[in-house]
Amino acid sequence: MNKTISVVIAGPRGKMGREAVSMVTNTPHFQLVGVIDHKHDGKLLRDMEGMPAMDLPVYGEAERCFLETKPDVLVDLTKPDVGKVHLEKALNHGVRPVIGTTGFSKEDLARVTALAADKECGAIIAPNFAVGAVLMMKFAQMAAKYLPDVEIIEKHHDQKLDAPSGTALKTAQLITEVRSPKKQGHQDEREDLPGARGAEMEGIRIHSVRLPGLVAHQEVLLGGEGQLLSIKHDSMNRTSFMPGVKLCIETVMKLDHLVYGLENIIE
Ligand SMILES: NC(=O)C1=CN([C@@H]2O[C@H](COP(=O)(O)OP(=O)(O)OC[C@H]3O[C@@H](n4cnc5c(N)ncnc54)[C@H](OP(=O)(O)O)[C@@H]3O)[C@@H](O)[C@H]2O)C=CC1
Numbered sequence: 616m617n618k619t620i621s622v623v624i625a626g627p628r629g630k631m632g633r634e635a636v637s638m639v640t641n642t643p644h645f646q647l648v649g650v651i652d653h654k655h656d657g658k659l660l661r662d663m664e665g666m667p668a669m670d671l672p673v674y675g676e677a678e679r680c681f682l683e684t685k686p687d688v689l690v691d692l693t694k695p696d697v698g699k700v701h702l703e704k705a706l707n708h709g710v711r712p713v714i715g716t717t718g719f720s721k722e723d724l725a726r727v728t729a730l731a732a733d734k735e736c737g738a739i740i741a742p743n744f745a746v747g748a749v750l751m752m753k754f755a756q757m758a759a760k761y762l763p764d765v766e767i768i769e770k771h772h773d774q775k776l777d778a779p780s781g782t783a784l785k786t787a788q789l790i791t792e793v794r795s796p797k798k799q800g801h802q803d804e805r806e807d808l809p810g811a812r813g814a815e816m817e818g819i820r821i822h823s824v825r826l827p828g829l830v831a832h833q834e835v836l837l838g839g840e841g842q843l844l845s846i847k848h849d850s851m852n853r854t855s856f857m858p859g860v861k862l863c864i865e866t867v868m869k870l871d872h873l874v875y876g877l878e879n880i881i882e
């Protein structure tokens with residue numbers, strides 16, 4: 616018998632937040648106890664368009680929400696600057712954060728990892744909750760050991776705020792664990808239009824496409840003499856992320872430190 620886990624969701628009106636509200640309220644051993652929405656402070660969940668008819672409180676900011684609802688877990692699906700603040704506030708209140716929001720730099724990750732360790736509080740930052748995307752990243756990491764010339768093309772809907780995507784950054788980071796930094800392309804290559812070769816992490820090029828009609832897609836290209844390996848993942852909708860969110864809510868209850876990436880918790 617699973618123990619009930621109480622959850623608050625930040626960003627409930629968003630594309631991901633709506634899916635998360637639906638998943639949490641339909642999971643018998645989860646209990647949604649409140650939501651954080653900066654534009655609807657003091658309302659009830661039922662007053663917000665498209666939300667379940669539940670008399671749950673809506674808080675304009677995180678601290679009061681944590682003090683009054685005392686949740687086990689915060690799920691944050693907001694935007695980069697907000698997600699970072701919510702994560703730190705959650706750790707300071709002993710609430711376990713599950714952060715889907717992207718835009719964390721190396722420095723941000725180091726800071727919040729230290730804070731979670733100091734508080735001995737479980738936390739998960741998952742740049743991508745879709746199991747297929749995690750496999751795509753792991754396969755790319757395996758392949759880069761043998762084919763170290765790599766370029767990443769990530770494609771997202773045109774409402775996305777951060778570039779490159781959290782998934783692309785995580786993929787590049789995983790690849791840097793198995794290959795040394797290297798310059799790719801011709802040693803004398805030049806950009807006649809700035810940005811033509813994309814962003815760069817330790818020699819890995821990352822290209823970000825933003826267009827209406829897209830959801831979340833990534834292709835990792837690995838080139839060798841006379842051959843090209845292409846590893847690709849597509850999320851067609853946002854329900855693809857929900858099994859990962861559910862697993863993170865369950866797993867974060869058993870952690871006493873911060874985990875960055877779903878690949879570290881799937882069995
Ligand atoms: N890890 C993963 O697998 C995935 C991660 N993401 C990430 O999740 C985040 C959300 O994505 P998505 O749902 O597409 O974005 P949306 O823009 O659709 O939703 C974000 C929501 O957060 C709200 N918001 C903004 N500021 C606050 C605040 N201070 N308090 C509470 N709510 C706030 C916004 O409200 P308003 O617009 O009215 O200001 C909006 O409703 C992004 O960082 C994205 O990269 C997305 C998909 C998958």
Ligand SMILES: O=C(O)C1=N[C@H](C(=O)O)C[C@H](O)C1
Pocket residue numbers: 717742743744771772775779780781782783830831832
């Ligand atoms: O903003 C999105 O939509 C997504 N963001 C995450 C990212 O930045 O990688 C995950 C997924 O790609 C969808």
